Amino acid sequence: MVDYTAACDTHDLEVPKNFNFGRDVIDRLAQDEKHVALVWCDKDNNERTLSYADIASASNRVAHYLRSQSIRKGDRVVIMLPRIPEWQICIVACLKLGAIPIPCITMLSKKDVHYRVQHAGAVAAITLSSEIVKFTSCDQMLRARLAIGSTDAPWDDFSIISQFPGTFDSCDMERLDPAIMYYTSGSTGQPKGVCHPAQSLFTWRYSAHYWLSLTDRDVMWCTADTGWSKAGTSILFGPWSQGSTVFFYDGPLEPKRRFELIEKYQVTVFCAAATELRQLIRESVDEFDLSSLRLTVSAGESVNPETLDAWKALTSVPLLDGYGQTETLMTVLNYPGMSVKPGSMGRALPGIRTAILLESGELKHTGDEGELLIGLPNTQTMLRYWNDPVKTKAALLTRNDQTWFKTGDHVVQDNDGYLFYRGRTDDIISSSGYRIGPQEVENALIEHPAVRESAVIGVPDEERGEIVKAFVILNDPNAAGPQLVDELQKHTKATTAPYKYPRQIEFVSILPKTVSGKIQRQLLRKHAARK
Template sequence: MRDVFASAAEDRGEPSYADLCAGFRWEVPETFNFGTDVVDRWARERDGPALIWSNEAGEERRLSYSDVAALTDRFANVLRSHGIAKGDRVLVMMPRRPEWMIAMVGAMKIGAVPIPCIEMLTARDVGYRVEHAEARAVVCRAEHVGKFDAVAEAVPVRVALGGASGWLDWEDEMAAASPTCEPERVAADDPAVMYYTSGSTGHPKAIVHAARAVFAWRGSAIYWLDLKPGDRMWCTADTGWSKAGTSILFGPWSCGACSVLYDGPFSATERLKLLERRQVTVFCAPGTELSRLVDEPIASYDLSHLRRTVTSGEALSPAIADRWQAATGVRIDEAYGLTECLMVSLNYPGEEVRYGSMGRPSPGVDLDVVSPSGERLAVGQEGDVALLTPHPQLMLAYWGEPDRLAASLREGPEGRWFLTGDRAERDGDGYLWYRGRSDDVISSAGYRIGPLEVENALLEHEAVQICAVVGSPDIERGEIVKAFVVLRQGFESSPALTKALQDHVKSVTAPYKYPRAIEYTSALPTTATGKIRRRDLRDREYEAAGKAAG
């Protein structure tokens, strides 16, 4: 892997994918503390802009690496002075503010394990996380302290930004803390950060990542984001998601780039204004946001600084990608990852991009499509996406569930594979093509149909703004393909439009995949990160069918 510090001032050009893979070697250090080995080192060796923050109210704040180094030292000392030590879990529930990054890195400097959380969590949500993770510290804004009332006694250290009764005041504690911190030694396999993410059933699962993973995640920042000192990177993800960690915090700062952070609601026009105003060079947003942006008059904004647009988290419609590239002159490079290992398949600058593809495995990553017996499948065969282990990016464990990781492993002739839960096929050039979640696949009259191909076909029609495709129970066929469609302005639902959409899908993909039922809706259910919740739609279909039968 490229040494980001040694090559910071060099322009190495764009080596081919084959050269990247052939020359790649993992060199994971025996110890790695992100706060000292990245933030402090940039501050010491090549100080520069680290963060440009603003919010909806127009407030703004800029921090250099030396600013961040000093502030995270102070916060580390705040935690340490109140008894927080290496291995202790620290729940950080903050919006897109500098304090989120300061709390995360400050905790890591003393070897504590931060747990980033979004503010929209309910009291029940945070209560579960506090108790499940046995958190010893909580950091949040004053207006959210009430969510912790039921578990406050279980958390010995509580810090509120803005001050609250019974809580430590962020400003007072930071002012009183020592400005220099003696960092903790963190071994490569020591826990470094924990993420909660939704499982298929029950409570969210807690994924523990080691320090080696935080080190290894710079791979996607180098090869996918293509970040260097001087870049301004804006990722719109919220703070509680692993995508924010890799594309707002760990990725940009590992490469000495400046992270752009905006605390405000989604507005397509505001997104474009900020891209112009902040002179963003690398932009990361989910497909649902990009689908809104392409409907705006993009040509009226100066996006001349933008050299790279990337997306992940949900499959990107080729139709949206084409429109963005036509409007900006910048293509969209998709990547594939999951919270358990982050980005493992990328599209690369200087290499051909194939819209709709997950890209090709990252250098140093053996990712493939495997059979139920753990064998690699041939070109064009659909199977389970899996990562060959051991691998530095793969999580340590599911916290509190020692058997859960084992259930995600599959033995094969070459070793043990970690199953991602997604299905795909590989083409002759090594590009992976997403075919849906293992539990999203529609089984209709003996055919297995991935929802994404049908969605992409629908999105090519001028009437469709966004859509989701699920299996709906059917007596004759087992399931039928059903599409939920949000129409663009100027179009109205009608039987004639339904037939037109069905005929369109038949014309661009195998006819058996066309949606036999189409329901028009004003909105689709999404997660907090903007991913469409197909499961909710499918569950609704099965619940309705059950009531009709009973």
């Protein structure tokens, strides 16, 4: 982007009446059989390279398999896979069929999986053979079960897809047809199913164009996990809409290894959470040739100005922060060629209208602090929360015949239109780029026989942005001690996704509450800040 104002003035979004990502992006690019779509490797240096033609034929076979199991347009399919090529292949297969993929991380617990299958009414699941056990309680709800790795009935081994044709007639998807669903944590209750329509999958290309500035000559590496919407936009829909090659690494976070891979695979655009970048800037890069790298971006949590400066000094490459939500995807960004203000999320993506909702109820655009609103209709915003009309309605605000989506995030907008993040209006914890609902952790803790009551908040952490802290009331106060802290942490890891466990636990005798019995988390945050 050379000129932000000019880009906004000339931006013309025309969403096709029918759009099927699998047909209209993947199959189109597959016409060039040599065009590389994906380069994958793992921690043991196993490698695979797949062209767009390879992705097209493999996804066609998976689509045929799903159809043979009576999976149809509109059916929900849980895809719980790690960072392996089958993740992209299976999502594209669902899109071609018109089924609704639900990407999930493999760290989910059995209870997490059961909730998603039941809540979404999912009728098919694709996972690793080692993860099948997590589907035991909901197995009878499924019509199709596909596993990567050796398995027994009723699960089918992924190798079965070789029996099906490599061509497939993809279905038409109208703009508002449900196309994909992500589960995101809420501050209260269970995770919400965020359902996006086909037009979202088309529109997400614009952040890849304006923010990532991707072309068919780029190699894009985003380290987000497979269940997060950021993975969808920066590993799949964004880069492939631009014809870019995606690098996909299945391995642990090892700072030196990150730079080795950037050099080896000639990565041009790198995307990582602030937590990861704060570890990388401590590494020496003298031994690496990073000349291929031209841009680094981050999202999921705010990047502090010190990290921005340190990354530029280390790599000679700009680091551009961005803001988005599962419901809206990337909406406020810093762009190549535009001045960066330290600490700012950037400016609204061309085509996005924003406003600030003050506590007084007034709508403003500059100067004051308030809740960030996204103007509707907006083609990249969610269709609805699945099976939850009450929460869907609560997320909307109508003023003077204009409807807005309420992000729940407090921001300040300066006179130049730059937005600065100030915090959540709800109690979501953002830790290492993962969104954690406090009630999910509280629900896990209360299942332990030693716990009478608990309250969970996020507290600042230099490495992770925030960490989970639990205030716990015990049935027997005399049981408090380091041994019980360790036991409760292990219990939480076993009960819910491990990344949600409380890294800090404080035993208390009372929790602050309102007269109606609601926990006053703000008072707990103040208490934690004083310690």
